Amino acid sequence: MKKCYKCKKHSCLNDFHKDKSRKDGLCNLCKECKKTKDKGNRKNRKRYNLKYYSNNISKYKKYNSRRRELHRIDPRIRLRGGCRARAIEKGLDFDLKSYKDLPKVPKFCPILGIPLICGKGKNFKGGGTDNSPSTDRIDNDRGYLKDNIQIISRKANQMKSNATFEDVEMLYEYMKKQRRKQCQTMTIITQVSYLDKLKNKVINILTLLGIVK
Numbered sequence: 001m002k003k004c005y006k007c008k009k010h011s012c013l014n015d016f017h018k019d020k021s022r023k024d025g026l027c028n029l030c031k032e033c034k035k036t037k038d039k040g041n042r043k044n045r046k047r048y049n050l051k052y053y054s055n056n057i058s059k060y061k062k063y064n065s066r067r068r069e070l071h072r073i074d075p076r077i078r079l080r081g082g083c084r085a086r087a088i089e090k091g092l093d094f095d096l097k098s099y100k101d102l103p104k105v106p107k108f109c110p111i112l113g114i115p116l117i118c119g120k121g122k123n124f125k126g127g128g129t130d131n132s133p134s135t136d137r138i139d140n141d142r143g144y145l146k147d148n149i150q151i152i153s154r155k156a157n158q159m160k161s162n163a164t165f166e167d168v169e170m171l172y173e174y175m176k177k178q179r180r181k182q183c184q185t186m187t188i189i190t191q192v193s194y195l196d197k198l199k200n201k202v203i204n205i206l207t208l209l210g211i212v213k
C-alpha cells in the first residue's frame with residue numbers, strides 16, 4: 001500500500017504510475033489524481049500557448065515568412081513532408097531521409113511542358129496552382145522511394161489521377177478534330193507538323209503514365 005500525496009488515500013501499488021525518478025519507483029500521486037492534474041496542466045498549457053502566441057505574433061510571422069521563403073528556394077522541403085504524410089496514411093514504403101533525396105525541381109513539367117512555379121504565380125491565392133510542383137510515384141505499386149519519384153506539375157498530377165486511358169484518347173481525338181477544322185486553311189505541311197506535335201504530346205503523357213512503353 002502507498003499513500004497518495006494529494007488525496008491522502010491509501011491505495012495498492014498498482015494504483016500508482018511508475019516514476020523512475022522516485023525512490024520507490026512510483027509516482028507520488030495515485031493514477032486518478034495524476035489524471036486530473038495532467039488534464040489541468042493541458043488546459044493551462046493551452047492557455048499559456050495562446051497568450052504566448054498573441055504576445056509574439058511578429059516572431060511567428062517572421063518564422064512563417066522564413067518558412068515560405070525556404071519553400072520558395074527549395075520546394076522539396078515541403079514536398080518531402082507531403083510524401084511522408086501520405087506514406088504514413090497509405091502505409092507505403094518511405095526512404096527519403098532528407099529533402100535532398102528528392103530529384104531537383106525541374107524548370108518545366110516533364111509531362112505538359114508548363115513552367116513549374118512555387119510560392120507565387122498566376123492565380124496564386126496562398127494555395128497551390130496548376131503550375132505548382134508535385135511529387136508523382138513513377139510506379140504506382142511502389143512507395144515513396146528515392147528512385148520512384150518524379151516531380152511534375154500539379155495539373156499533370158491531377159490529370160494522371162483523374163483521367164483514364166480512354167479519357168486521354170477521347171480528348172486527343174476531340175483536339176485532333178478541332179485542330180483539323182482550324183487547319184483547313186493551313187498548308188498540308190503545317191497541318192502534319194501540328195498533328196505530329198500533338199501526337200508527340202499525347203505519347204509523352206502516355207509514356208509517363210506507364211501506359212505506353
Ligand SMILES: [Zn+2]
Nearest residue numbers: 004007030033
Ligand atoms: Zn490520489
